[in-house]
Amino acid sequence: MVKEEKQSHPVKLSSIRAWFDFKRKYINNWLFMLHRFTGVALTIYLILHVKTVSLLTEGKEIYNTSIKEFETFGWLIVLFLIIIIGIFHGLNGIRLFLYQFSFGVKHQRTLSITVITLTAIATVLVAYILFI
Template sequence: METDTGSQNTHRKPKTFDQKNWISENLNYKKDSGSWAWILHRITGIALIAYLFLHIYSLSPLTEGEVAFNNKMEAFTTPVFMVIEWLLFAFVLFHSLNGIRIVIVDWADGAKYHKQLYRLSWIVGIILFLAMGAIMFSHELKNLF
C-alpha cells in the first residue's frame, strides 16, 4: 500500500494534550461547569484534609486539662478567627454539596442534569453560608442594629 505523506498533512491532526506545557494547557482549555466543579472539589478537598490535621493539633490541649484548653479556645473565638471559620464553612459546603452532586451523577442518572445540579448546589450553598454567618455572628449583629 502506497502512503502519501503529503495528503496526510492536509488532514488536521486531532489536538492532543501537550505534556511539556501542561500548565498552560490546563489553564487554556475551555472550562465548563463540570471542569470548575472538578477543580474546586480538589482545592477544597486538599484544604479540608489539611484542616483536619490542624484540627487534631489544635484540640490536643484537651490532654492538658481545662486551663490549657480554654486558653487555646480563647484565641479561636476572636472575630478574625471566626471569619476564617466562616470561610472554612464555605469550603465544607462546596465539597459536601458537590460531593452529593457527584453521587447523584454516578448513581442516579444525574449526568443528564449535572449542570442544573451544579447551579442548584451554588444556590443552596450561598443560602446556607449566609445562614451560618447569621448564626455565628448573631451576637455581633445584634450589637450592630
C-alpha cells in the same frame, strides 16, 4: 479481545497541574477545581482541629488557654469560610456520588447550578447566624 496487562499505577504528580486549567470555562470544571481546593482546605482544617482538641490530653487549663486564642474576629471569619467550604464540598460530593451511580447525568448542568445556588443560600444563612 486484547489481553489485559497489569501495570503499576503511573499517576504523574507533575501533570496534576493539568487539573487546574482555567482555560476550560465550563461550570463543571469550576466545580471540579473547587472540589479539590476545598478538599485540601478541609484536610488542613481537620489536622489543625485534631491537634487543638488533642491539647485536652495535656490538661484543662492548657486547652482553655489555647482555645481563647481562637476567639477573635479573624478566626470567626476562618470558621465562616470553613463552614462554607464544608457545605460546598458536601453538596458537590452528593452530586458526584449521584453521577458515580449514574443518576442525573443527563441533567448535570441543572445539578451543578443547584449545588452553587444551595451553597450561596447557605453562605447567606451562615453569615447571618455568625455575624448578625
